[in-house]
């Protein structure tokens with residue numbers, strides 16, 4: 001990434017954008033291109049968030065089936081949904097071309113397939129995608145695959161390298177006059193000002209929060225988002241395979257992206273903080289891919305976070321005097337790009353046909369019963385305060401455990417040298433007890449998806465601060 005400095009003095013701008021992922025950088029770039037004075041503030045470095053963990057499939061084939069979207073939003077709006085994602089892919093292509101960004105941009109089709117007992121759903125999805133105006137047809141299994149059965153082929157989708165794209169976008173925004181500051185954590189904001197941890201302020205006519213989940217949100221978005229961990233492995237490709245993105249229709253679903261001589265295989269999602277079995281999930285992804293694609297050795301494995309909404313659409317637009325982009329539903333590269341366009345048009349007072357669709361204040365329809373059940377289940381985690389804790393004596397170096405300490409529960413991490421580090425286990429957002437994530441070595445909150453490093457520093461909101469330091473008694477400090 002190009003390097004930037006922290007913000008150390010007060011500045012003024014037309015718009016201040018918080019967050020250096022695809023949503024923030026696209027918004028900053030599009031506004032700067034219109035001659036707006038833009039300041040972008042990033043907590044860590046550009047690309048420190050979910051964008052660079054992505055499999056980078058740029059597609060209008062969405063996590064929700066189109067027949068589900070038509071049931072929730074109606075046919076006319078569903079055509080707008082398909083149009084917005086298709087145009088987001090075109091917008092990225094335009095930016096890549098106009099700015100000469102070398103990011104392995106390529107146009108490829110998407111293939112959606114289903115297990116034998118879900119073939120009726122596949123036919124239903126084909127009809128719904130056609131009604132939504134997408135260029136689709138049913139085809140036989142693509143060359144190089146095994147037992148996929150018939151597939152819906154969606155033409156003219158795309159892929160790129162997300163790190164290279166963000167680099168190019170940051171340079172282009174900077175060239176157009178946007179000021180980018182990194183290592184500049186935003187701790188509070190109102191409609192005309194944001195304040196950084198170091199005390200420097202940006203005064204602006206417009207404030208945009210593109211922080212994946214809004215900073216310092218207690219209730220406005222947390223209860224309309226459901227955070228999921230999602231897993232990915234890359235495997236060597238051992239034989240020819242028809243280029244494309246591949247998805248199945250099972251729940252939790254699997255997806256595949258061909259990238260040179262590697263296959264990226266993702267899925268096995270679960271609600272954040274509600275499972276701690278990353279290695280098994282990586283293994284299941286690998287086994288699933290071996291049955292269907294010509295693959296060899298595993299190269300890499302990682303996980304990331306996506307934020308679902310009940311109706312399959314992101315929340316984009318003005319809310320409480322600031323602009324937000326959140327709720328990626330696993331299609332955050334296109335949602336983030338749509339976000340940039342919608343917010344640019346709202347700020348410039350231009351018409352935009354997608355404003356109502358993505359309204360950030362809407363109470364989503366969709367499967368409300370599921371969401372009520374989910375809310376009750378999240379609230380159940382508050383009850384963990386009264387249960388017992390783990391035993392520290394068998395805590396291995398590099399691992400964490402939640403232990404009871406008098407009336408408190410502590411999140412205790414034993415570092416590689418054997419020293420214990422204790423933090424409160426109480427999530428600063430709403431007080432649920434955090435859980436240890438062995439795969440990522442982090443503390444994850446099962447209620448609304450906040451995450452913290454092993455040492456308690458904030459990794460992912462909606463919490464605004466890290467886990468407070470606690471003292472452990474001398475007894476506990478002796479090596480286990």
Ligand SMILES: Cc1cc2nc3c(=O)[nH]c(=O)nc-3n(C[C@H](O)[C@H](O)[C@H](O)COP(=O)(O)OP(=O)(O)OC[C@H]3O[C@@H](n4cnc5c(N)ncnc54)[C@H](O)[C@@H]3O)c2cc1C
Pocket residue numbers: 018019020021022023024041042043044045046047048049050051052053054055056057058059184185186187210211212215230231232266303304305306325328330331332333334335336461
């Ligand atoms: C494994 C995986 C695979 C995926 N695959 C796809 C895919 O194929 N296609 C697709 O469309 N989407 C995909 N997604 C989703 C997509 O990558 C994300 O939704 C999208 O990149 C989110 O972009 P963003 O800009 O909203 O957030 P981020 O990229 O997370 O950027 C937010 C930034 O805000 C910064 N920030 C946070 N708080 C503050 C603060 N207080 N002050 C200053 N800065 C702050 C963070 O450091 C971060 O850099 C995938 C996600 C994962 C995890």
Ligand code: FES
Pocket residue numbers: 222427428429430431432445446447448449450461462463
């Ligand atoms: S994220 Fe809401 S309580 Fe932890």
